[in-house]
Amino acid sequence: MPKDGGIGASSKRREDVRFLTGKGRYTDDINVNGQAYAYFLRSDVAHGKINSVDTSAASAMEGVVGILTGADFEGVGGLPCGWQVTDRHGQPMQEPAHPVLAQGKVRHVGDPIAMVVAESLEQARSAAEAIELDIEELPAVMDMKAALADGATKVHDDLTSNLCYDWGFVEENREAVDEAIKGAHHVTTLELVNNRLVANPMEPRVAVGDYNAATDDSTLYTTSQNPHVIRLLMGAFVLGIPEHKLRVIAPDVGGGFGSKIYHYAEEAACTFAAKQLGRPVKWTSSRSEAFMSDAHGRDHVTKIELAMDAEGNFLAIRTDTHANMGAYLSTFAPSIPTWLHGTLMAGNYKTPLIYVNVKAVFTNTVPVDAYRGAGRPEATFQLERVIDKAAREMGIDPVELRRKNFITEFPYATPVAVEYDTGDYHATMDKLEEIIDRPGFAARRAESEANGKLRGLGINCYIEACGIAPSNLVGQLGARAGLYESATVRVNATGGVVVMTGSHSHGQGHETSFPQVIADMIGIDESQVEIVHGDTANAPMGMGTYGSRSIAVGGSAMVRAAEKVINKAKKIAAHLMEASEGDIELKDGQFTVAGTDKSVAWGDVTLAAYVPHNYPLEEIEPGLEETAFYDPANFTYPAGAYACEVEVDPETGKVEIQSFAATDDFGNIINPMIVDGQVHGGLAQGIGQALLENCAYDENGQLLSGSYMDYAMPRADDVPFYQVDHSCQTPCTHNPLGVKGCGEAGAIGSPPSVVNAVVDALQSAGHDVTHIDMPLTPARVWSAMNGG
Amino acid sequence: MELSDSKEIGAPPEEVWAALLSAEVLQASVPGCKELEGSPEDGFHATVVQKVGPVKATFKGEVTLDDMVAPESLRISGAGKGGAAGFAKGGANVRLEPSEAGTTLHYDVEAKVGGKLAQLGSRIIDGFAKKMAEEFFENFKAQIEGPAPDDEEASEEEEAPKKKGWIKKLVS
Numbered sequence: 001m002p003k004d005g006g007i008g009a010s011s012k013r014r015e016d017v018r019f020l021t022g023k024g025r026y027t028d029d030i031n032v033n034g035q036a037y038a039y040f041l042r043s044d045v046a047h048g049k050i051n052s053v054d055t056s057a058a059s060a061m062e063g064v065v066g067i068l069t070g071a072d073f074e075g076v077g078g079l080p081c082g083w084q085v086t087d088r089h090g091q092p093m094q095e096p097a098h099p100v101l102a103q104g105k106v107r108h109v110g111d112p113i114a115m116v117v118a119e120s121l122e123q124a125r126s127a128a129e130a131i132e133l134d135i136e137e138l139p140a141v142m143d144m145k146a147a148l149a150d151g152a153t154k155v156h157d158d159l160t161s162n163l164c165y166d167w168g169f170v171e172e173n174r175e176a177v178d179e180a181i182k183g184a185h186h187v188t189t190l191e192l193v194n195n196r197l198v199a200n201p202m203e204p205r206v207a208v209g210d211y212n213a214a215t216d217d218s219t220l221y222t223t224s225q226n227p228h229v230i231r232l233l234m235g236a237f238v239l240g241i242p243e244h245k246l247r248v249i250a251p252d253v254g255g256g257f258g259s260k261i262y263h264y265a266e267e268a269a270c271t272f273a274a275k276q277l278g279r280p281v282k283w284t285s286s287r288s289e290a291f292m293s294d295a296h297g298r299d300h301v302t303k304i305e306l307a308m309d310a311e312g313n314f315l316a317i318r319t320d321t322h323a324n325m326g327a328y329l330s331t332f333a334p335s336i337p338t339w340l341h342g343t344l345m346a347g348n349y350k351t352p353l354i355y356v357n358v359k360a361v362f363t364n365t366v367p368v369d370a371y372r373g374a375g376r377p378e379a380t381f382q383l384e385r386v387i388d389k390a391a392r393e394m395g396i397d398p399v400e401l402r403r404k405n406f407i408t409e410f411p412y413a414t415p416v417a418v419e420y421d422t423g424d425y426h427a428t429m430d431k432l433e434e435i436i437d438r439p440g441f442a443a444r445r446a447e448s449e450a451n452g453k454l455r456g457l458g459i460n461c462y463i464e465a466c467g468i469a470p471s472n473l474v475g476q477l478g479a480r481a482g483l484y485e486s487a488t489v490r491v492n493a494t495g496g497v498v499v500m501t502g503s504h505s506h507g508q509g510h511e512t513s514f515p516q517v518i519a520d521m522i523g524i525d526e527s528q529v530e531i532v533h534g535d536t537a538n539a540p541m542g543m544g545t546y547g548s549r550s551i552a553v554g555g556s557a558m559v560r561a562a563e564k565v566i567n568k569a570k571k572i573a574a575h576l577m578e579a580s581e582g583d584i585e586l587k588d589g590q591f592t593v594a595g596t597d598k599s600v601a602w603g604d605v606t607l608a609a610y611v612p613h614n615y616p617l618e619e620i621e622p623g624l625e626e627t628a629f630y631d632p633a634n635f636t637y638p639a640g641a642y643a644c645e646v647e648v649d650p651e652t653g654k655v656e657i658q659s660f661a662a663t664d665d666f667g668n669i670i671n672p673m674i675v676d677g678q679v680h681g682g683l684a685q686g687i688g689q690a691l692l693e694n695c696a697y698d699e700n701g702q703l704l705s706g707s708y709m710d711y712a713m714p715r716a717d718d719v720p721f722y723q724v725d726h727s728c729q730t731p732c733t734h735n736p737l738g739v740k741g742c743g744e745a746g747a748i749g750s751p752p753s754v755v756n757a758v759v760d761a762l763q764s765a766g767h768d769v770t771h772i773d774m775p776l777t778p779a780r781v782w783s784a785m786n787g788g
Numbered sequence: 789m790e791l792s793d794s795k796e797i798g799a800p801p802e803e804v805w806a807a808l809l810s811a812e813v814l815q816a817s818v819p820g821c822k823e824l825e826g827s828p829e830d831g832f833h834a835t836v837v838q839k840v841g842p843v844k845a846t847f848k849g850e851v852t853l854d855d856m857v858a859p860e861s862l863r864i865s866g867a868g869k870g871g872a873a874g875f876a877k878g879g880a881n882v883r884l885e886p887s888e889a890g891t892t893l894h895y896d897v898e899a900k901v902g903g904k905l906a907q908l909g910s911r912i913i914d915g916f917a918k919k920m921a922e923e924f925f926e927n928f929k930a931q932i933e934g935p936a937p938d939d940e941e942a943s944e945e946e947e948a949p950k951k952k953g954w955i956k957k958l959v960s
Binding site for chain 2 (some may be wrong): 125288291292696700702705707709710
């Protein structure tokens with residue numbers, strides 16, 4: 001019986017009313033009185049020495065307010081990197097300077113060279129064309145392995161090479177893993193590419209900088225997933241503005257998928273220019289700019305080896321990955337191929353020995369950072385692909401091989417430094433096999449064959465880690481930030497509740513799901529609860545939303561603050577009913593005294609808190625508002641099993657997805673409908689990666705997929721009606737809600753399902769194809785079938 | 789992108805060579821060329837208007853002639869900036885061989901584009917460059933030979949006086 005409110009109810013997303021009726025207030029909807037418009041002149045070569053930037057003619061053009069170049073930013077800091085990785089030899093990574101506007105060299109197509117501010121965008125753009133650039137083109141560093149060769153052209157002349165770091169994990173396991181692989185009954189090896197992606201949120205990035213000379217306050221409106229983080233990074237590291245003089249507002253944000261976590265040059269440039277020029281400055285990214293200035297995702301090249309005994313028990317895993325950093329280190333880039341990737345290489349399996357080597361490389365491309373899943377999709381893809389190949393080589397059913405190696409006892413400490421608190425991988429696999437009617441596959445394949453199509457079934461598992469924490473651990477791992485979350489629960493005199501959260505909603509539905517928790521705790525209607533987020537002036541210091549952390553970390557902070565509120569309210573209720581505080585119970589919005597028929601309503605207590613006439617002023621303060629900061633004890637570990645059935649046209653190589661099923665264990669669930677939606681979105685992006693999306697550069701560093709003509713986003717007819725199940729629930733053991741997070745699972749678990757299915761289809765027709773690199777375009781599949 | 793081809797031209801290599809060094813011939817041969825000034829020694833300054841897929845731009849740039857071995861071979865290179873549209877650059881190694889018809893002109897062309905041209909037009913660049921090269925050498929051949937007497941396309945341009953071949957103009 002579905003609930004009609006509170007935790008577990010599929011409450012309708014209240015924010016959708018404004019999103020779907022055009023009443024959202026996005027950053028581009030914000031216009032500050034007197035604002036001017038910024039246009040960024042960007043490099044159209046991948047690598048070049050800047051001999052001169054002559055702005056004299058452009059500056060004299062009509063409407064131009066001012067032009068800033070790299071030289072104007074010499075007195076301020078560069079864009080900081082928020083994570084320092086230590087390499088195999090105990091040395092810190094190589095960390096290049098990242099100027100706001102290019103200084104000395106341009107290092108990727110899209111690298112901003114000058115910022116033109118004018119009365120209109122058209123005037124700014126025209127003036128940018130009049131800037132005379134003398135840039136001497138240099139050879140572009142594109143291939144990661146070639147970039148590491150002796151004598152290779154360097155992206156950063158002041159670094160010793162293009163190697164950011166050579167990371168080994170766990171380094172102490174290296175020899176034991178080598179030995180285990182040497183002595184194993186069978187070793188399956190797979191080399192693969194995890195294709196570079198562009199996040200493509202529906203709303204491109206926007207920044208509006210404003211400066212009040214009378215108060216010396218700066219305000220930045222920006223499309224961010226974490227306004228407090230931007231305030232800290234931009235204020236403290238780039239512009240030198242103390243936090244009490246800088247307000248960052250991220251209003252409605254139209255999708256992020258990771259790409260709006262980072263502190264970008266345009267944010268700093270608009271804030272800086274507003275003060276320099278004495279005018280509010282607005283910049284709105286075009287879609288073309290987004291392709292060459294939003295951080296990209298993935299871009300790993302990996303060799304993985306899986307060693308087994310004769311029965312198929314996993315003995316050891318060894319991986320060798322080259323991870324593309326792009327031209328500069330984006331805010332969290334170094335952590336993605338390391339702590340969010342290496343730590344997940346155990347997957348759902350009890351492999352005793354694992355060694356992960358990652359070489360992070362600078363190239364003349366757009367910086368690469370977290371994109372939905374961030375490291376975990378890369379880990380899952382290689383592991384679940386190599387297991388599929390191993391099953392075929394060993395002659396073991398791919399599901400049986402996985403089940404044989406499942407971790408079944410919890411907590412489980414993996415050999416890659418994390419401890420899974422809970423899970424039940426057989427349960428999600430059982431459920432998956434049931435809903436996909438696995439025994440019926442043979443008949444479905446026969447039917448496809450009768451229609452001239454090859455049918456394949458791909459099944460895999462995934463595990464991921466959400467709500468990265470605790471802060472003291474991530475600090476040891478190199479994070480230059482804490483990873484707690486905060487919430488203030490403010491109860492108004494008439495009983496309504498406002499929650500100010502450090503989490504940020506940019507599609508996740510927090511305005512609906514967070515009130516469900518509060519409504520349940522107090523026993524009031526969800527409509528009595530409002531969520532405030534996205535403004536550093538209103539919400540307590542928070543770390544924002546990414547890594548599927550909002551409900552697990554932000555929701556837990558809210559629960560902690562609400563508990564404080566309820567405890568105080570109980571004291572007030574005890575006073576009003578002249579009872580002992582220990583006997584007070586709160587249920588359905590009524591305080592009662594255990595064992596009596598005395599009661600007082602929630603609203604009476606809240607009124608008393610703010611009109612404290614009959615109130616124990618000597619014992620407790622008036623008012624009803626509490627703040628909590630929550631720092632989790634561990635990650636959470638959502639896990640599941642996915643299955644994809646495809647038909648391949650043997651004549652053309654075109655892949656059509658016939659069905660896709662996802663069984664996820666997300667622990668407890670606040671709003672099942674929102675969880676379904678999160679999984680659906682993730683699956684669409686995972687299927688997009690597997691079949692369609694690819695960010696392509698030519699050998700000179702020119703971005704070839706710079707628009708939707710060449711970068712293929714999934715459309716409605718590319719994806720099936722999903723079968724999504726989250727009835728298998730092993731609640732998280734260490735947060736108060738028992739929740740795990742669901743935002744990225746779909747994008748993490750689905751790419752291997754698609755590729756496994758296509759390989760299965762081709763194998764069924766006798767093609768000796770063991771792997772095809774994503775995206776599985778008709779050309780690639782056809783070539784694989786025809787010996788390419 | 790790279791491509792190689794050849795053309796038969798009904799004139800001896802010396803005449804073809806002289807045409808290759810002529811600003812007038814080059815301007816008439818480069819598709820979309822609005823202006824071309826300069827000399828073989830100092831290089832030429834050119835303005836070319838072209839539409840590549842969705843991107844239309846005015847390219848301003850330099851055309852230079854190098855490695856000149858008269859009347860056998862030379863290299864023509866050009867680089868043009870199209871403002872917000874990005875840039876295009878390329879070159880052709882040209883070799884002249886005497887033949888029955890007069891001269892066989894061999895060419896190996898390579899072209900590169902950058903910026904918005906690459907981002908929006910990459911799929912069509914190869915075809916575009918091939919067409920540009922073909923048009924250039926076709927125009928060039930027509931400049932030397934003059935239009936064929938039965939050339940129907942030429943007769944469409946009635947308003948222009950019947951074009952003479954470049955050499956014929958020189959000698960008439």
